[in-house]
Amino acid sequence: MSDSSPHHPSRVLLFDSSPETSEVLRMVLERRGIRILEASELEDGLRIARSQQPDLIVLDTEDAPRGAAIRAAFAEESRQSHAALLILGRLDACENLPDEGRVIAKPYHYGPLIRTIEQIVEHGVQDGVAVCDSRPGSGKAV
Amino acid sequence: MGSRMASLFVIQGRDQGKRFEFRDPVIALGRDAQNTIQLHDGEVSRHHAEIRADDAGYSLIDLNSSNGCFINNQQVTQQVLRSGDRLQLGRTLMIFTDVDDASAQLLEEVDIVSRRQESPSRILKTVSHDEGSRILTPGEIVESPWLARARSNLQVMYHTALAVSHTLDIDQLSQRILELIFEWVEADRGCLMLVDAETDALVPKARRNRRGLLSDDKMEISRTILDYVLQQREGVLTSDAREDQRWDAAGSIVKLGVREAICVPMQGRYGIVGVIYVDTYTPPGRFIQRHANKFNEEHLKLMIAIGHQAALAVEDTSYYSAMVQAERLAAMGQTIATLSHHIKNILQGIRGGSYLIEEGLKGNETEIIRKGWRIVEKNQEKISNLVMDMLTFSKERAPEMVPANMNEVAADVVELMQVRAADASVRLEFQPDPGMIELAFDPDAMHRALLNVVTNAIDACEKRADGTVVVQTECDLGAGVVRIVVSDNGEGILPEDLRKIFSVFESRKGSRGTGLGLPVSQKILREHGGDILLESTPQVGSRFTLQLPAVRVAASDRTMSGSD
Numbered sequence: 001m002s003d004s005s006p007h008h009p010s011r012v013l014l015f016d017s018s019p020e021t022s023e024v025l026r027m028v029l030e031r032r033g034i035r036i037l038e039a040s041e042l043e044d045g046l047r048i049a050r051s052q053q054p055d056l057i058v059l060d061t062e063d064a065p066r067g068a069a070i071r072a073a074f075a076e077e078s079r080q081s082h083a084a085l086l087i088l089g090r091l092d093a094c095e096n097l098p099d100e101g102r103v104i105a106k107p108y109h110y111g112p113l114i115r116t117i118e119q120i121v122e123h124g125v126q127d128g129v130a131v132c133d134s135r136p137g138s139g140k141a142v
Numbered sequence: 143m144g145s146r147m148a149s150l151f152v153i154q155g156r157d158q159g160k161r162f163e164f165r166d167p168v169i170a171l172g173r174d175a176q177n178t179i180q181l182h183d184g185e186v187s188r189h190h191a192e193i194r195a196d197d198a199g200y201s202l203i204d205l206n207s208s209n210g211c212f213i214n215n216q217q218v219t220q221q222v223l224r225s226g227d228r229l230q231l232g233r234t235l236m237i238f239t240d241v242d243d244a245s246a247q248l249l250e251e252v253d254i255v256s257r258r259q260e261s262p263s264r265i266l267k268t269v270s271h272d273e274g275s276r277i278l279t280p281g282e283i284v285e286s287p288w289l290a291r292a293r294s295n296l297q298v299m300y301h302t303a304l305a306v307s308h309t310l311d312i313d314q315l316s317q318r319i320l321e322l323i324f325e326w327v328e329a330d331r332g333c334l335m336l337v338d339a340e341t342d343a344l345v346p347k348a349r350r351n352r353r354g355l356l357s358d359d360k361m362e363i364s365r366t367i368l369d370y371v372l373q374q375r376e377g378v379l380t381s382d383a384r385e386d387q388r389w390d391a392a393g394s395i396v397k398l399g400v401r402e403a404i405c406v407p408m409q410g411r412y413g414i415v416g417v418i419y420v421d422t423y424t425p426p427g428r429f430i431q432r433h434a435n436k437f438n439e440e441h442l443k444l445m446i447a448i449g450h451q452a453a454l455a456v457e458d459t460s461y462y463s464a465m466v467q468a469e470r471l472a473a474m475g476q477t478i479a480t481l482s483h484h485i486k487n488i489l490q491g492i493r494g495g496s497y498l499i500e501e502g503l504k505g506n507e508t509e510i511i512r513k514g515w516r517i518v519e520k521n522q523e524k525i526s527n528l529v530m531d532m533l534t535f536s537k538e539r540a541p542e543m544v545p546a547n548m549n550e551v552a553a554d555v556v557e558l559m560q561v562r563a564a565d566a567s568v569r570l571e572f573q574p575d576p577g578m579i580e581l582a583f584d585p586d587a588m589h590r591a592l593l594n595v596v597t598n599a600i601d602a603c604e605k606r607a608d609g610t611v612v613v614q615t616e617c618d619l620g621a622g623v624v625r626i627v628v629s630d631n632g633e634g635i636l637p638e639d640l641r642k643i644f645s646v647f648e649s650r651k652g653s654r655g656t657g658l659g660l661p662v663s664q665k666i667l668r669e670h671g672g673d674i675l676l677e678s679t680p681q682v683g684s685r686f687t688l689q690l691p692a693v694r695v696a697a698s699d700r701t702m703s704g705s706d
Contacts, residue, residue, distance in 0.1 A: 018487070018490070018491075020490075020491045020494050020495075020517050020520070020521075021490065021491075021494055023494070023513070023517070024494035024495075024497060024498055024514075024517070027498060027501075027510060027513065028497070028498070028501060031501075063487070106486055106487070106490050107486050107489045107490045107493060108490070108493075109493060109497075110493060110494060110497035111497065
């Protein structure tokens with residue numbers, strides 16, 4: 001559980017092309033006291049990230065037509081605002097993982113994913129943060 | 143530079159059929175996995191050679207390999223590559239292309255007998271490949287009318303063989319080659335054997351007997367002859383051992399009454415691809431008049447020429463087969479990757495729904511369980527639709543034409559899709575044609591075709607505040623057609639996407655689309671003799687018209703179906 005004070009709950013921005021994943025994460029994380037922000041367009045997402053300053057940005061852009069560009073824009077935003085970045089799905093072959101980022105490959109299990117989100121919003125991105133899925137290639141530290 | 147890349151295509155060796163495109167300025171070739179092009183060939187060094195891009199194009203550089211590099215059969219240490227060059231490393235043979243240049247039964251029937259088992263026969267005459275091939279050269283002095291006639295027909299044979307080669311069937315090609323040989327050489331028996339690329343062993347591919355000759359005997363072929371032909375690359379004419387003292391030391395060659403045989407190499411562009419063997423056979427004890435059916439040097443020369451032409455046809459067929467196989471594998475890999483991706487997304491959805499159910503059960507919260515279950519159900523429907531679309535797309539089938547009412551099919555689809563439309567905040571309307579009559583069509587297939595189109599229309603409207611999809615039916619007996627028109631005021635389709643929209647695995651719907659729906663719908667309509675017509679304006683909407691012939695139902699069918 002997040003230990004944030006009621007006046008400043010942890011915030012997670014979900015930028016997701018899949019409404020189902022958003023629905024599941026929103027329902028579960030809100031019950032854990034985390035405030036959920038959502039966007040499905042890049043401009044909206046960046047605007048929300050700047051104005052609301054989330055602790056974590058969760059990106060699911062694997063099937064988005066401009067997935068790599070969206071990830072690059074949020075990686076830059078993450079560097080500027082020091083928000084942690086969690087990417088669901090795979091990166092393109094020539095794409096580098098941003099310093100602030102973690103990647104969790106699909107199909108993932110929601111239990112470990114939610115535990116990872118909770119850990120990140122509580123402690124921020126640190127080396128050695130456990131990535132939720134222990135299968136090879138399912139996630140990696142930078 | 144053009145859009146295509148320079149490449150190496152493997153035509154012989156364990157990597158046969160693979161195409162390696164040059165994406166980097168330096169291409170390393172060798173056995174180790176770190177090489178840009180890894181060759182699975184024990185005779186290739188770990189770091190065998192490099193191909194470097196330079197002003198002249200691409201140059202091959204031997205990295206002091208154990209077995210060397212060969213371009214067009216010449217060993218080289220460094221050489222500029224030209225399109226069409228044959229590059230051989232170890233046992234791997236590749237063709238370089240630059241961008242700027244425009245059967246078990248036979249195994250039992252044919253025995254290669256070892257030296258110990260061979261009976262006394264002798265090689266009377268040998269002819270080299272070059273000497274034999276001169277028969278094809280225009281202007282060459284012809285030694286007999288028979289040979290002149292034969293030569294004039296060789297071109298026909300080659301074209302015939304090439305035509306057969308397009309069947310991609312080496313066995314069929316081998317049989318055809320033997321048939322052509324029997325038109326010119328009065329042999330009793332013949333056998334064509336090809337070199338197996340993996341084992342280097344000769345494998346019988348075709349066998350033929352002279353018409354009228356019983357074929358249930360086992361064909362024994364001398365190992366001595368085969369070894370001689372393969373090693374010396376020469377055709378041989380053999381006869382009874384007593385007639386030629388030169389072969390006493392080598393032992394006997396053919397046994398059990400074979401008096402004469404011709405065995406020639408199938409010398410192709412890149413090496414020997416096999417051998418052709420013919421003989422005249424007389425069972426032991428049977429008297430045969432001396433010189434009857436006897437092979438001579440002319441027969442041998444002709445066989446050498448035929449062997450060469452046959453080898454070219456076999457190489458063409460193998461090369462073409464390898465290319466087709468490579469294309470097939472690439473397409474299959476793409477299909478599997480695409481389908482796996484869709485299944486992975488569906489699995490992700492099911493896991494999400496299951497997790498919500500689990501969460502709800504922990505706190506006995508019905509609302510969360512209900513939401514979780516709805517996600518599971520939606521994904522169950524997605525996997526069901528994906529499987530049905532895959533089955534429909536993969537099979538060629540005739541529609542099961544039964545009497546049915548298109549209004550009922552459309553009404554079913556609209557009713558089924560109301561939940562999805564409501565989830566997407568899209569209004570879904572149905573406007574049936576009151577004049578619709580019972581017609582003959584495949585109602586299950588049309589249900590699937592319409593379902594895919596309506597699903598697409600709802601998805602296209604999802605982001606619209608006033609998204610509306612209208613399904614109309616039209617029975618136009620004057621024009622002899624029945625139509626279902628699906629109109630939406632969604633995002634529309636860009637002109638450059640219109641052409642691709644019915645192509646398989648082309649989806650603009652991200653994780654929601656499989657790229658199978660519209661191709662399947664189109665296939666179903668075409669199987670009915672109809673088609674899907676599409677009009678679309680970006681940001682205004684789209685109109686899909688599913689049109690098929692209005693096949694009236696015979697009175698007897700109505701009685702049978704009981705639909706009246």
